[in-house]
Amino acid sequence: MKQRIAAFLAACVLFLAAPHTLRAQEEKPYLVALGDSITTGYEMAGGRYGNAGYVNLTAADLGLSRGEYINCAVNGYTVPDLLQLLPLFEEDIARADILVFDIGYNDVLQYVYSSIAMALGAGSMRDIRAAGALLSEEDVAEMLIRLDEEASGQMYTALYEAFDAGLHRVLDTLREYNADAPIYMQSLYNPLAALDVMNEFSNRVMGTMNDILRRAAEEYGCRFLDVFSAFAGHEHAYTNMDYNDIHPNEAGHEAIHKLFAAALREDGFLLTDGTKSETTAEPETETEPVTEPIRTVGTEPESKEAAETGTAHETAAAPTAAEPAVRFGVTFWIIGAAAVAAAGALAWILAHKAKRNNG
Secondary structure (H helix, E strand, O other), X not given: OHHHXXXXXXXXXXXXXXXXXXXXXXXXXXXXXXXXXXXXXXXXXXXXXXXXXXXXXXXXXXXXXXXXXXXXXXXXXXXXXXXXXXXXXXXXXXXXXXXXXXXXXXXXXXXXXXXXXXXXXXXXXXXXXXXXXOOOHHHHHHHHHHHHHHOOXXXXXXXXXXXXXXXXXXXXXHHHHOOOOOEEEEOOOOHHHHOHHHHHHHHHHHHHHHHHHHHHHHHHOOEEEOHHHHHOOOHHHHEEHHHOEEEEOHHHHHHHHHHHHHHHHHOOOOOOOOOOOOOOOOOOOOOOOOOOOOOOOOOOOOOHHHHHHOOHHHOOOOOOOOXXXXXXXXXXXXXXXXXXXXXXXXXXXXXXXXXXXXX
């Protein structure tokens, strides 16, 4: 009799606990992603919510479909741009259970672009590209190193200080809007490591930027995902640099996704094993800001659709070792494109926000 009573009570406990367990499993976290073209999934086919970028892969792991997460990233954005964007999405950030962002690539590229432009006395992209056609990648690397030496190693001090201050303002704002949600930051990989002559220089700059990001993550209690180490030695395999495009390809986004999957699993979110996920969201139908694609000099997108979906690089001819001047021009194209990448993006964000509010 005692055994039957004990069994009955145990069954009651399980019955009473079951609804709570089911409700906990049915609750889905709201994910908000912020940042630049790495987070938008630039050059990945499928649109903002349909591509195989790391945000969509992570959202699929969490069981999130379209409307259950939001990707607020904008191509070409820097820290100052992100600061201006945050108030537009205050409500989304406030209700977020997970905050994800990357930032810093365009801060570096714009600063380097400006430095080289001043050194060459060039004031426009046309001037830069004309000067670049006369020089090789070795010339670029030597110029950057020389400029830094002439500044007693302090050439990038202003960049680092501005980035550090701006990053703190970003994190202060995120915590003002949402004091509890975990924030997942990521280090910057070094796409120019794929160009041997730029490896040492670019590693030094990116290393300092990553030190700033890591210290800020520790200060604010954020998760810091080491994308730099994950990409090290795989720059060709994980990026589109063979097509003169610094952005991650599908393999690169999968590498970033695995870092997020592991971190989110450790933090108690329900996830798969972190292998490649199939996104379930509907294809993107909204008009997104289109930045000028980064590809071989002289190669134009075959169509507007190709430029918008990011598939044009698939048909661009891969550079050869006999094209140093072209490769240099491409290096400047990479650096300079970031300076104009955010044009028109804020207008799209405002329209997107208004559409969401009116809907």
